[in-house]
Amino acid sequence: MNFFNRAIRSVTRQKSKSLILFAVIFVLGNILAGSVIIQQSTQNVEKTTKEQMGAIATVGIDWSDTKRQKEMESMTNADYSALTEKIIQKIAASPYVKNYDYSEQTGFESKLLKPYDPVADKKAEDKKLTDNEVDGGFSNTYMPIRGVQDPKMMDIALGKIKLAEGSVFTADDVKKGTNVVLISKKFADKNGFHVGDEMTIDQSTQGLDDADNAESQPENTKSFDTKVKIIGTYDVLEAVQKKSGQSGKASSDSVVYAAAFPGGSGQEAFDFDNYNTIYMPNKAVHQMTQGFRQMLMADYPEMMAGMSVEDAEAASKPYYTPIFQLKSVDDLEKFKADTKPMLPKFFSVMASIDEFDNIAGQFNKLSKIAKAVIIAAVLLSIVLILLVILLFMRDRKRELGIYLSLGDKKSNVILQIMVEVLTVAIIALVISLITGKFLGSFASEAFLSSDNSESVNGGMMSGSMMSSSAMFSTGVAVDATTIAANYAVSFTPFYIVTYLLAGLGTVIVSVLLSTLYIFKLKPKKILLG
Amino acid sequence: MSIIETKKLNYYYQDGDMQRYILRDVSISFEKGQFYTIVGESGSGKTTFLAMVAGLDVPKEGQVLFEETDIQTIGLENYRRNKISIVFQNNNLVPYLTAIENVLVAMAITDNTLPDDQKTVAYNLLDYIGITREKADRLVSELSGGEQQRIAIARALATNSDVILADEPTGNLDEEREGEIVEIFKRLAHDNQKAVIVVTHSQEVAEKSDVTYRLKKGNLINE
Numbered sequence: 001m002n003f004f005n006r007a008i009r010s011v012t013r014q015k016s017k018s019l020i021l022f023a024v025i026f027v028l029g030n031i032l033a034g035s036v037i038i039q040q041s042t043q044n045v046e047k048t049t050k051e052q053m054g055a056i057a058t059v060g061i062d063w064s065d066t067k068r069q070k071e072m073e074s075m076t077n078a079d080y081s082a083l084t085e086k087i088i089q090k091i092a093a094s095p096y097v098k099n100y101d102y103s104e105q106t107g108f109e110s111k112l113l114k115p116y117d118p119v120a121d122k123k124a125e126d127k128k129l130t131d132n133e134v135d136g137g138f139s140n141t142y143m144p145i146r147g148v149q150d151p152k153m154m155d156i157a158l159g160k161i162k163l164a165e166g167s168v169f170t171a172d173d174v175k176k177g178t179n180v181v182l183i184s185k186k187f188a189d190k191n192g193f194h195v196g197d198e199m200t201i202d203q204s205t206q207g208l209d210d211a212d213n214a215e216s217q218p219e220n221t222k223s224f225d226t227k228v229k230i231i232g233t234y235d236v237l238e239a240v241q242k243k244s245g246q247s248g249k250a251s252s253d254s255v256v257y258a259a260a261f262p263g264g265s266g267q268e269a270f271d272f273d274n275y276n277t278i279y280m281p282n283k284a285v286h287q288m289t290q291g292f293r294q295m296l297m298a299d300y301p302e303m304m305a306g307m308s309v310e311d312a313e314a315a316s317k318p319y320y321t322p323i324f325q326l327k328s329v330d331d332l333e334k335f336k337a338d339t340k341p342m343l344p345k346f347f348s349v350m351a352s353i354d355e356f357d358n359i360a361g362q363f364n365k366l367s368k369i370a371k372a373v374i375i376a377a378v379l380l381s382i383v384l385i386l387l388v389i390l391l392f393m394r395d396r397k398r399e400l401g402i403y404l405s406l407g408d409k410k411s412n413v414i415l416q417i418m419v420e421v422l423t424v425a426i427i428a429l430v431i432s433l434i435t436g437k438f439l440g441s442f443a444s445e446a447f448l449s450s451d452n453s454e455s456v457n458g459g460m461m462s463g464s465m466m467s468s469s470a471m472f473s474t475g476v477a478v479d480a481t482t483i484a485a486n487y488a489v490s491f492t493p494f495y496i497v498t499y500l501l502a503g504l505g506t507v508i509v510s511v512l513l514s515t516l517y518i519f520k521l522k523p524k525k526i527l528l529g
Numbered sequence: 530m531s532i533i534e535t536k537k538l539n540y541y542y543q544d545g546d547m548q549r550y551i552l553r554d555v556s557i558s559f560e561k562g563q564f565y566t567i568v569g570e571s572g573s574g575k576t577t578f579l580a581m582v583a584g585l586d587v588p589k590e591g592q593v594l595f596e597e598t599d600i601q602t603i604g605l606e607n608y609r610r611n612k613i614s615i616v617f618q619n620n621n622l623v624p625y626l627t628a629i630e631n632v633l634v635a636m637a638i639t640d641n642t643l644p645d646d647q648k649t650v651a652y653n654l655l656d657y658i659g660i661t662r663e664k665a666d667r668l669v670s671e672l673s674g675g676e677q678q679r680i681a682i683a684r685a686l687a688t689n690s691d692v693i694l695a696d697e698p699t700g701n702l703d704e705e706r707e708g709e710i711v712e713i714f715k716r717l718a719h720d721n722q723k724a725v726i727v728v729t730h731s732q733e734v735a736e737k738s739d740v741t742y743r744l745k746k747g748n749l750i751n752e
Contacts, residue, residue, distance in 0.1 A: 001633035006626070013625040013668075400620050405585060406688075407610025408638045524585035527617050528576050528696055 003412040007419035020488035033436020035373035042367035045487040056352040081344040098330040102322040104147035108203040116186040118271040147282035166195035166232030177283025179228040203292040224292040287479040290361035385510035401526030414515045422455035429503040532556035535604035539590035553747045562717035566735040569744035584608040614685030618697035629665045639688040654683040695727040712726040
């Protein structure tokens with residue numbers, strides 16, 4: 001009848017005491033399990049979402065930074081130095097970079113080309129309507145042009161698009177700046193183009209005219225035409241469409257989103273860009289934009305009035321937007337730190353996951369609350385379990401005195417208490433592992449739904465702004481809904497191990513603290529007093 | 530040779546500058562095979578004396594020797610575990626254990642060499658002091674006061690120590706039960722060669738012992 005056997009008999013034969021201890025540990029265990037699982041789920045959602053957002057970074061001027069905006073306003077030409085190809089290539093030599101490209105980007109209003117409108121045209125395709133019968137979905141007609149330096153094309157590497165017909169660019173095309181383009185299959189179909197056809201990019205002055213000017217007529221608009229050869233068509237990949245669709249639906253429902261993007265959903269603009277982007281070599285883009293600029297300078301001298309020679313010279317140089325695909329999301333911070341010293345003034349590294357904290361504000365809040373609850377639950381558990389054990393030990397003072405008077409070692413008496421409490425605790429913790437998961441699900445759902453409505457009513461942007469990855473054109477739009485879809489309260493080995501360790505650790509600390517009472521016990525006073 | 534010897538035991542409480550003596554220069558020696566009683570009025574210091582001899586407390590001055598070694602050198606916990614056994618007035622059994630389990634607890638605690646089949650030994654011990662096998666398997670809370678005191682004696686015997694100390698073992702029993710318990714103690718001393726030291730206020734018990742010491746206001750008076 002050693003301490004272990006005594007402990008087991010004590011647990012099984014003193015049922016009311018065991019039940020009280022079980023109830024206390026079970027209740028506290030549920031709070032602890034719920035907060036551990038919430039904390040873990042928020043960590044998982046961050047990891048999953050950041051992986052979805054991709055390990056993508058760019059270098060540019062962060063216009064969303066108000067401090068930077070003020071600096072830029074007082075900037076002189078002498079202060080400004082451009083992000084040159086040389087700097088981009090130096091950055092790309094970083095060991096963290098897997099793939100990179102840089103792009104001169106522009107866009108144009110066309111009178112000749114019809115953009116593919118993903119919303120309206122999809123409707124038309126489904127109902128077999130003609131163009132005239134279709135309600136205009138998204139009214140944008142500004143078609144983006146994206147320069148390419150890497151002939152293999154970054155957007156293909158990122159899984160945003162895939163080649164449908166024809167071929168991608170050759171190294172020679174990129175080097176010489178040949179007027180060749182890659183367009184989306186939908187855009188080609190809409191305009192009746194095929195691979196090998198010639199297409200005219202008409203950079204028109206439409207939109208540059210003063211809209212309020214009555215004399216300004218559409219027929220007065222001019223255009224700078226560039227004839228290009230279509231060498232290939234691409235499909236927008238399903239994963240991108242699916243993500244766009246998913247986040248677009250949720251975003252459209254949001255009051256905040258409607259305020260942020262009046263007249264149309266930002267998601268629609270994102271989809272529009274996906275289908276209407278014209279890819280062509282950087283050099284060709286530059287030649288085309290310069291041609292258009294020179295036409296403007298000749299035809300609209302008033303637009304260029306006041307422009308200094310330096311400004312004009314700066315405008316004639318290409319402005320590149322680089323994009324770096326890193327080997328891992330975990331490398332982003334190191335990449336940022338290494339890159340910072342190489343950057344021209346006012347430039348900074350912006351990563352796809354930078355927006356995570358803004359978008360996932362409610363999850364971060366939930367994570368912080370869960371962390372606080374874990375700490376509070378652990379401390380509360382230590383105190384409450386300690387008090388219950390002390391109360392029971394006071395009640396069993398005579399029994400403990402008997403063991404000590406028989407000469408039992410204090411360590412054995414402590415071990416008996418430890419076994420008794422741990423036996424009850426393990427049962428309570430294992431059951432609360434399951435019930436705590438449901439409590440965690442319920443609590444986080446209640447929190448997220450209340451926080452969502454607060455965001456909408458309060459006008460907070462964090463809940464529904466699209467992530468920078470959409471802005472980066474990395475092909476993956478991640479918003480609060482996507483993050484919410486990634487949020488799942490589920491059993492994971494990590495949760496089970498973390499919770500049981502935290503739970504048992506708490507119980508062990510309580511028992512060890514309570515053993516101070518055993519050291520104070522005086523069998524003479526108890527048994528002979 | 531005495532098995533236990535107290536040498537000028539002094540025990541007092543400090544009351545301001547005053548020392549209130551509970552025991553004063555008490556020197557007694559006990560031998561195996563004898564049944565001793567320590568008698569005295571309430572407050573005479575007999576229970577304090579037993580606590581010193583049982584290693585439950587330490588004297589302010591003086592020594593308790595076990596086979597000529599100071600029990601503090603042996604270690605009080607070790608001394609209680611292996612050298613002596615105690616029977617308390619209120620039997621002090623573990624309430625959620627059966628009679629046999631209470632005996633087995635003591636057997637598990639001691640370091641003394643015991644027979645391998647401890648359960649059989651425990652049943653036999655209980656039988657020896659009059660607890661049937663059927664009662665041995667019952668929770669002690671289901672047994673009478675007399676039966677509980679017998680179990681406490683069986684537990685004291687289970688560790689195979691040479692000294693049995695008892696504090697008012699018959700205090701809560703009727704005359705008939707008291708007589709039975711005293712007979713057990715006599716048997717243990719005479720047949721089993723134990724040194725049985727019983728602290729009691731009962732003159733009847735004292736009369737049946739081999740040697741009686743009387744304590745009066747902490748001083749030893751030979752009977």
